[in-house]
Amino acid sequence: MENKEEIKLLKGNEAIAHAAIRYGVDGYFGYPITPQSEVLETLEALMPWETTGMVVLQAESEVAAINMVYGGASSGKAVMTSSSSPGVSLKQEGISYIAAGELPALIVNVMRGGPGLGTIQPSQADYFQAVKGGGHGDYHLIVLAPASVQEMADFVGLGFDLAFKYRTPAMILADGVIGQMMEKVVLPPARPRRTDEEIVALCPWAARGKFGRKQRNVSTTLELDPQAMEKNNIRLQETYRRIEAGEVRFEEYMTEDADYLIVAFGCMARICRKAIEDARACGLKVGLLRPITLWPFPTEAIKALSGQVRGILVAELNAGQMIDDVRLAVEGRTPVCHFGRTGGIVPNPQEVLNALCKDFNVEMEDAK
Amino acid sequence: MKHEIIIAGFGGQGVLSMGKILAYAGLLDGKEVTWMPAYGPEQRGGTANVTVILSDEQISSPVLDSYDVAVILNQQSLDKFESRVKPGGLLIYDPYGIHRKPERTDIRIAEVNATEAAIETGNTKTYNMLLLGALLKLVPMVPIEAVIRGLEKTLPERHHNLIPLNRDAIMRGEQLVK
Numbered sequence: 001m002e003n004k005e006e007i008k009l010l011k012g013n014e015a016i017a018h019a020a021i022r023y024g025v026d027g028y029f030g031y032p033i034t035p036q037s038e039v040l041e042t043l044e045a046l047m048p049w050e051t052t053g054m055v056v057l058q059a060e061s062e063v064a065a066i067n068m069v070y071g072g073a074s075s076g077k078a079v080m081t082s083s084s085s086p087g088v089s090l091k092q093e094g095i096s097y098i099a100a101g102e103l104p105a106l107i108v109n110v111m112r113g114g115p116g117l118g119t120i121q122p123s124q125a126d127y128f129q130a131v132k133g134g135g136h137g138d139y140h141l142i143v144l145a146p147a148s149v150q151e152m153a154d155f156v157g158l159g160f161d162l163a164f165k166y167r168t169p170a171m172i173l174a175d176g177v178i179g180q181m182m183e184k185v186v187l188p189p190a191r192p193r194r195t196d197e198e199i200v201a202l203c204p205w206a207a208r209g210k211f212g213r214k215q216r217n218v219s220t221t222l223e224l225d226p227q228a229m230e231k232n233n234i235r236l237q238e239t240y241r242r243i244e245a246g247e248v249r250f251e252e253y254m255t256e257d258a259d260y261l262i263v264a265f266g267c268m269a270r271i272c273r274k275a276i277e278d279a280r281a282c283g284l285k286v287g288l289l290r291p292i293t294l295w296p297f298p299t300e301a302i303k304a305l306s307g308q309v310r311g312i313l314v315a316e317l318n319a320g321q322m323i324d325d326v327r328l329a330v331e332g333r334t335p336v337c338h339f340g341r342t343g344g345i346v347p348n349p350q351e352v353l354n355a356l357c358k359d360f361n362v363e364m365e366d367a368k
Numbered sequence: 369m370k371h372e373i374i375i376a377g378f379g380g381q382g383v384l385s386m387g388k389i390l391a392y393a394g395l396l397d398g399k400e401v402t403w404m405p406a407y408g409p410e411q412r413g414g415t416a417n418v419t420v421i422l423s424d425e426q427i428s429s430p431v432l433d434s435y436d437v438a439v440i441l442n443q444q445s446l447d448k449f450e451s452r453v454k455p456g457g458l459l460i461y462d463p464y465g466i467h468r469k470p471e472r473t474d475i476r477i478a479e480v481n482a483t484e485a486a487i488e489t490g491n492t493k494t495y496n497m498l499l500l501g502a503l504l505k506l507v508p509m510v511p512i513e514a515v516i517r518g519l520e521k522t523l524p525e526r527h528h529n530l531i532p533l534n535r536d537a538i539m540r541g542e543q544l545v546k
Contacts, residue, residue, distance in 0.1 A: 121407075176407070181430050183401065183427075267431070270428055270430060274429035346431050350433045
């Protein structure tokens with residue numbers, strides 16, 4: 001592996017594996033499931049334990065994998081897991097514990113169609129699970145939604161940086177399209193894993209023994225005294241307010257003069273971008289707002305645009321989830337409609353455009 | 369310039385790898401590329417298809433409803449994709465196993481008998497490279513040299529001795545175009 005940027009043609013899943021090694025991740029713990037199995041496969045093919053010393057372990061189950069992450073994170077290591085929808089459901093208890101323990105970790109969900117075992121085809125139906133908690137208790141994950149293979153690679157580093165900055169787990173919420181497609185990707189320069197001394201300096205909370213101190217750190221999420229437990233909750237909420245104030249990320253495309261706005265994330269944002277190109281070619285002024293962080297949500301940006309446009313279409317691979325957050329941002333200022341496909345169906349750009357025209361009763365003179 | 373391509377046939381015909389080599393060639397030629405497979409439990413014998421986009425500009429949707437070029441290798445794929453070739457576009461098909469030929473009159477249609485040629489050459493594994501040669505003859509979207517370098521990138525080093533064989537298949541494929 002070279003200590004400089006490298007251009008490759010990779011699947012989104014493969015990009016995650018490459019980026020993890022280059023970031024200097026200490027451990028990956030996973031269990032195979034389509035459509036994300038290439039993360040584990042690629043890591044095993046690249047054998048980073050021979051080069052950086054990174055641990056790559058196929059656990060006996062998703063539950064075991066997330067608890068290995070919990071343990072590694074408690075000791076200040078940069079650790080991660082990845083799975084797809086049914087597997088991520090299994091991890092939820094562990095994720096809640098990691099959030100409660102104020103520990104940094106990265107969880108990747110390459111979503112497939114549900115509910116239940118569902119299908120292996122792409123979906124975005126785990127939006128609620130990712131941004132509204134998923135596990136029990138009042139907590140949030142920082143949720144990053146990549147729309148390209150490049151972002152799959154970039155968000156590994158970003159996810160870990162944010163997770164360590166705020167001591168909270170981060171999630172990459174991708175979908176089967178982004179996981180399975182290949183694109184050009186510029187891999188970041190490789191950097192070494194943190195030394196023990198660096199971990200102690202960066203993570204004074206890490207449970208790593210006494211290190212010459214009188215007391216050792218202990219990682220726990222149990223607090224039977226309600227007064228103390230409420231204090232823990234207040235501290236968590238203060239962290240979430242800081243994240244909301246500082247870490248909202250989104251991308252706007254052709255919104256300056258837009259009469260209609262589409263809000264979409266992940267692969268749907270790419271499909272909608274093409275729909276907007278086609279709409280503009282027919283004289284219909286449509287723009288796109290793509291949330292990059294699904295939590296914290298770009299509420300203010302959507303609120304600002306809601307005064308400008310005649311209507312907003314929320315396009316998702318689900319029956320209507322992110323639309324709730326868009327409606328909360330819009331506060332009734334403009335009509336908000338939904339376009340969604342479920343069960344693993346990925347719509348083409350024309351379907352999105354047809355939905356927009358139908359919902360807002362607009363006609364394109366020479367619509368294709 | 370933008371080329372939106374669907375390659376569709378049976379699993380095992382080299383559909384996905386043909387798309388991958390084309391995408392790699394595009395990348396090495398300085399283009400933006402996407403390669404989007406219809407992934408699933410299918411392997412040899414099931415249907416397989418891949419959407420490849422090569423563009424001078426940023427690519428928006430990797431999922432398309434219509435294509436500039438369709439490379440069609442079985443009847444099911446012809447039934448599914450013939451109507452989705454853009455007017456003025458190109459449909460390449462292998463007549464082997466096709467019982468209903470393409471009927472569109474507003475697109476270019478090229479019959480490329482790659483199955484027969486692959487059997488003739490005695491190396492059926494180069495089937496997809498014959499088709500790639502035919503495709504690049506009809507639409508020279510990337511230089512052959514980039515394809516060869518793409519092969520070097522996609523093939524493991526232990527198989528690099530097969531590159532001349534693949535190069536020959538691409539050249540032979542060019543000649544299959546009438």
